[in-house]
Amino acid sequence: MKTIKKITQAALVAGSMLASSAFAQVAGHNVILVHGFQMDDLSSKPSDEEVIHRQLIPEYWQQRAEARLGWNSAERVEGKISELIFQQAKQLSIQGTCSDGCVIVTHSTGDLVMRYFLAHQEMWLQDAGLQPLDIVAVLDFAGAGGGTELASLAVNVASNGSVPDWIKQAVAGVFGLSLSSDDISDLGVLQDLDVSAARNLAMMPNDIPRLRFSGSGGNFLIHQLIPGADDAVVPAHSSCGASSPEGIDSCSNQVSYSGKLTSVNGPDGLLFNHFPVLMSKNADHGQVIRDEATGAVTYVNNNFSAGLDVDFETEGKRVPWWQVWRETGRFQFIKGSDAKSVSALVYDNLNE
Structure with a gap:
């Protein structure tokens, strides 16, 4: 890779390390955070050291993470974004952060940034004489890997x-x-993040599972600019991990964002090793990852293992036809999800 301007090792270490206890793990694996797009970077470009030190993922996950990988939204994925991620990853390799495996938690564009890095990290780190990071799985909240309209x-x-x-x-x-x-x-x-560009960036299959968590809440006016369901920033075809950029109304063909069991316009196929897990009708782009309850959460895939064991306790519900003021029919939900955030549901379940 091209070299970036020199960053001190102390800055890299300080910027990458967060909590250091067993509490900062998912299923016994250290957690690495990767933030999403930062609009302010375009008008006020931060320095590399500022990027490394800033904490942009919500506090809930900061308290449960061992490290983070920062990047600059004013740059390009195949350029300085990946160069800076690589510099930080080298320190994680030297420190042995992922010696027992790591789980990466991404938000929004962090999904795309990690897809490119994970496609190349083995070669990059080996060429640097270092051990590649052992990534068990990636948890993608409102993932923008498929771009956004x-x-x-x-x-x-x-x-x-x-x-x-x-x-x-x-x-x-x-x-x-x-x-x-x-x-x-x-x-x-x-x-x-242009849809056609995103869907031509590092699309080769790999063996690292991507578990997806998607919302469809947010600004009504923004919804009009995006085909299908969306979280007012990222379309469902992206956050669900659909293999094509067509507008879809759910991550599933059998259950809607509201949890209703019905025929719905879902994805024709999914990207390799991508697993949509939870859907929240009311959560917008930020609420999907924040520790903020937004109502009952439904599920697409459950009782399966893909790097991590996913086994949520679920419940069914029926709303009779005569309750015309409500959406009627049969529904499926994660038990107790109306009182928890999507992040808390995921963390608690994976640590049971």
């Missing part, structure tokens, strides 16, 4: 010189960006 819209509008300025300004207002020129280089990782 919001990024496609921003890139298309910014790069099209024939688009009137008033339209550019309207789209810029949605994203909090400046789209005043036709130069898209300032859009950083948004270029990689």
Whole structure:
């Protein structure tokens, strides 16, 4: 890989290490956090040391993690993002952080960043004379590995010189960006989140399971810009791990986000080793990973093993047809999920 500007070993160590007790584990494995897209990076580019030290994943997971991998949203996945991730990963290898296996927890674009890293980390670390990280599984919350139509819209509008300025300004207002020129280089990782770009980035199959947790809540107006279900940032086809970018209404063909057992427009197929697990109708993009209860949570896959053993206690419910003020039919839920966040449900279950 290309070398990045020198970062002190002390900074790398301090930036990567979080908690250090047995409490900071999932199923006996150390946890590594990878954050999502940071809009402010595009207008105020942080230094590498700032990136390494900042804590962007919610406190709930920070308290349960051993390390984190930071990256800069103003950069590209195949460029400085992966270069900086690699520098941090070398320190984790030297420290033996994953000697008993690690579980990676990602949010949003962290899914895409990790997909590229995991596709190459064995070669990169071996070439550096180091042991590759033993990654048992990845927990992807609101994963953006399949891209998002919001990024496609921003890139298309910014790069099209024939688009009137008033339209550019309207789209810029949605994203909090400046789209005043036709130069898209300032859009950083948004270029990689364009749906077609994301779905051509490091798509080779690998043996690391990706467990997916998806929401469909959030801003109604944003929903109109994304086909199918979405969490007001990332479409279901991405967060579910669908093999094609078609608009879908659920991670399953048999159960909706609300938990209703019914025929629904789900994915025709899934990316290799991707397993949609939980769906939350009301959780938006941030709430999927925050420790915030948003109502009953349903499931797509349960009672299976993919790097980790997944076995949620479930319950069924029937709402009779005459209760016309409610969604009626048969439903399936994770027991007690209306009082817990998605993150707490996942953590508690994997540590039983």
